[in-house]
Amino acid sequence: MLYLLTVIPETILDGDGIRYSIYLAGCGHACPGCHNPLxxxxxxxxxxxxxxxxxxxxxIKGNSLLDGVTFSGGDPFYNPTDFGPFLKRVREETGQNIWCYTGYLYEKLLEDSERAPLLEWIDVLVDGPFVKQSYDPTLSFRGSSNQRILYLKAEREV
Known part of the structure; x- marks a missing residue:
């Protein structure tokens, strides 16, 4: 079962435009300096x-101002068995563009038979662990310079 930390119905901090952000519990990366170890x-x-x-x-469906949905955490990929159906359902029922934050590297996700299929439902992936020594508050949508913003799908009309 997934556990929900919080939702932010409208934010401009978790991806392009106005986003509905869903924060899920669970993370195995334990990055030193993490802003939310709880x-x-x-x-x-x-x-x-x-x-x-x-x-x-x-x-989500009731807010015409939204530009998309963002999944964060924790790490949404922590529990891929339960995250997958939730992710797919949000995508199919809302039609929204999906951003997802993860401490896993994209290449590692591709090698993981449980996690790789979830990438099908994600438009933009922000990957990589938070690295305290690479912290840079001037970066858009990332905490440290090692993290990447990967456009997995071309932007689509909603």
Whole structure:
């Protein structure tokens, strides 16, 4: 089961445009200097129930100002078995552009038979662990200079 840390219904910090950000619990990277170490626990926050999923999708569909949805955490890829169906459902039911933050490198995700299929539903991946020595507050949408913004799909009309 996924656990939800929080949602931010409208933010400009987690990707291009106005985004609905979903923060999921669980992270195995334990990056020194992480801004949210409480998110590492896979049981932090509240269980992501069917009722909560329906509410989230309704909020996304009901906001015509949104440019997309962002998944962050923790690390959404921490629990790929449960994240996959949720990710797919958000994409299919909202039609929104999807950004996803992960501490995994893209190349490692491609090699992972559980995680690689999830990339199909993601437009933009921000990959790589946070590296305290590479922290740069001037970067857009990243915390450290080693992290990459990877456009997995061409921007699409919604």
């Amino acid at each position: 998110s590492w626990s896979p049981r932090a926050g509240e269980p992501l129930t069917e009722e909560k999923i329906t509410t989230i999708i309704g909020e």
